[in-house]
């Protein structure tokens with residue numbers, strides 16, 4: 001994928017992955033500094049870090065899934081031929097896609113629940129719903145990228161005449 | 165119990181086909197929960213778990229320690245570490261191998277990943293060993309095994325994950341590694357002494373260095389030592405919380421990398437990208453593990469296992485040996501982080517009833533999964549060394565780890581026989 | 595036919611609430627319903643502390659208890675128990691909360707989707723110091739203090755401290771890390787459970803407490819409706835005030851832990867009149883805000899507060 005859209009997406013994903021960690025790193029440092037120098041820790045620093053953690057975890061999901069970077073323990077790869085291997089990969093991708101879509105749907109519902117209950121953090125009163133909607137968006141993007149990867153694999157297989 | 169066992173088998177089948185372990189656990193855990201409590205509750209449980217785990221303050225300790233390791237890795241200090249270790253130990257029989265183990269231990273004191281340690285030491289330590297006529301088995305074996313030290317000596321990524329997963333105090337977990345870590349370094353050296361003693365041709369002696377040269381080489385490590393004192397001293401001296409120590413450590417490692425002109429802005433961003441990806445990888449399995457653990461909990465399996473152990477009249481030692489054997493077998497084929505996350509909460513619930521301390525068990529489990537990094541067919545440390553030295557056959561590296569595997573088994577035996585080896589230092593802090 | 599009730603408990607399995615409150619209650623429910631209602635307690639928590647209500651309305655568990663501090667957005671009236679200076683023993687505060695709820699709050703249905711079985715309040719939280727005891731506002735000014743989010747944090751902030759407010763379960767990291775000079779908000783029994791008690795050199799008690807943690811104990815409404823009226827009545831006889839009275843076990847525990855700490859040389863001090871006055875001044879706006887909130891919900895806040903204090907402290911002065 002080297003279309004302009006794809007490379008733009010790549011840039012955006014890079015920054016959404018990097019920024020939350022930067023905030024955690026700097027905030028932790030400044031919080032400690034403020035505490036020792038001015039005896040005034042940053043109010044609610046832990047809650048900002050919590051939100052950044054969630055953002056980091058889900059920002060990494062599209063990239064990791066597209067790169068097939070998840071931990072796997074496949075034992076049967078050596079037993080399969082090239083043809084069977086590609087079919088196996090497609091099956092695994094399909095199961096993964098199902099799991100990712102399940103997650104996305106659950107996050108969407110959970111965000112809706114948070115809208116209803118107006119759930120918010122205890123110190124800064126940061127609302128949970130917008131955060132979970134962002135997590136949902138990352139998960140949907142993950143599903144789209146995974147589907148694209150899967151289609152590419154199958155297309156490559158059929159181009160070689162392995163699937164009629 | 166039956167339902168839980170079906171669940172376990174289902175997860176393993178999906179995983180062995182090649183579905184990512186995280187997704188296998190998420191799907192089976194949710195399905196199992198649905199069988200026990202209904203579909204809607206299972207759906208909500210999954211959503212709650214995911215949001216709760218990902219937005220957890222304490223978990224930020226993980227990316228920060230990972231980031232510290234990555235910055236140090238990029239800062240290219242491994243060469244200095246190795247030179248210093250070599251200056252002190254190079255003149256012994258098999259001296260370069262001893263130096264490798266020591267350098268791995270030192271690197272492990274700043275990095276929490278055994279793969280990173282194996283990778284970085286492969287680049288530095290193999291060329292000189294080859295030049296000096298070391299057999300590939302001893303050079304690669306000592307590097308792959310030396311990597312284990314990085315996961316045992318704090319900071320340790322698997323130990324942090326264990327702590328987060330089982331809500332065990334990470335500070336105390338780190339303290340618990342003090343004696344096992346030191347003893348393991350010595351046992352690794354003993355393994356080298358015995359191997360070289362039996363077959364002296366495997367590893368010749370190097371030259372003796374003057375004390376001045378030793379001190380000169382050691383003094384080059386000052387920035388790393390300062391960082392270590394800041395992170396560990398700050399944590400145990402009561403200056404920072406564990407989470408803060410990790411953040412301060414990452415900042416310090418960044419400073420070292422920049423000062424050594426090894427970290428440009430582009431590299432910093434790449435390190436952060438990498439840290440995010442590793443964090444995501446671990447968190448997604450955490451989602452799965454906690455979902456799956458909720459299902460196993462409700463199924464009553466833990467309770468039944470405890471009853472079964474009582475009926476069989478198994479002792480603490482008997483149960484621990486059985487668990488060690490399970491890890492040994494599963495460690496052959498499973499990747500370590502997945503194995504840890506899948507099994508630790510369940511085994512811990514069982515052994516706690518036998519009076520086993522969660523801190524002790526954490527160190528035991530991390531040792532066991534690290535052994536799995538060395539055993540064929542799937543041994544990640546061995547693969548890492550192989551990836552950097554494609555010309556060395558896998559079988560040579562696996563063979564080279566055998567003496568060190570023996571050392572790992574010895575340490576497991578020692579901590580089972582004397583749990584205080586782990587527990588004593590944890591009583592030194594409140 | 596048997597109804598199985600799965601109760602979730604977010605506190606650890608060995609906590610007093612599981613061993614001495616929930617398990618005995620479960621047994622008595624079984625007996626009182628002639629085995630028609632069987633209560634089991636989840637071996638490990640199935641949901642985060644903040645998600646207990648959702649877990650019950652969504653059926654993950656059938657019942658649970660939840661910290662009112664985490665329900666502040668929807669449950670405003672029961673926050674009364676967290677107000678400063680109004681509590682006494684855990685047992686009396688718990689009964690006071692339940693009776694005030696029945697008399698004043700129940701008509702404003704703040705617990706959507708669940709049937710409230712009972713309420714309880716833990717012993718009040720004193721002010722712990724790692725160094726010299728804190729006996730005046732001046733002693734807190736410019737200090738770094740861990741405080742339980744909510745009233746304790748508001749009080750400490752108003753007093754001029756640099757407040758670190760994280761969930762109680764995370765307080766050990768903050769306190770053992772040496773990042774604070776003092777901490778406040780939870781009782782000594784919790785300080786021991788969270789492993790923070792040993793950091794305190796001195797503990798200052800404020801009459802009526804600067805705050806106390808209260809909880810609602812509830813069951814899924816649909817599940818409740820499945821139970822026959824006769825069994826519902828039997829369960830309620832064991833819940834409500836009777837369940838609240840079980841909180842005496844926390845008072846016992848609190849006394850035991852305090853005795854142990856005193857033996858270890860921890861200094862226990864009662865706040866003097868001057869410190870008390872200062873604190874009461876700081877507490878006024880917090881109390882006023884609660885009363886205003888209650889009025890806006892159509893509840894006579896002043897009357898409810900007066901009733902609560904009577905029930906909790908009665909004629910005897912607050913401990």
Ligand code: NA
Nearest residue numbers: 272314317319
């Ligand atoms: Na390490």
Ligand code: NA
Nearest residue numbers: 495496536542
């Ligand atoms: Na292995």
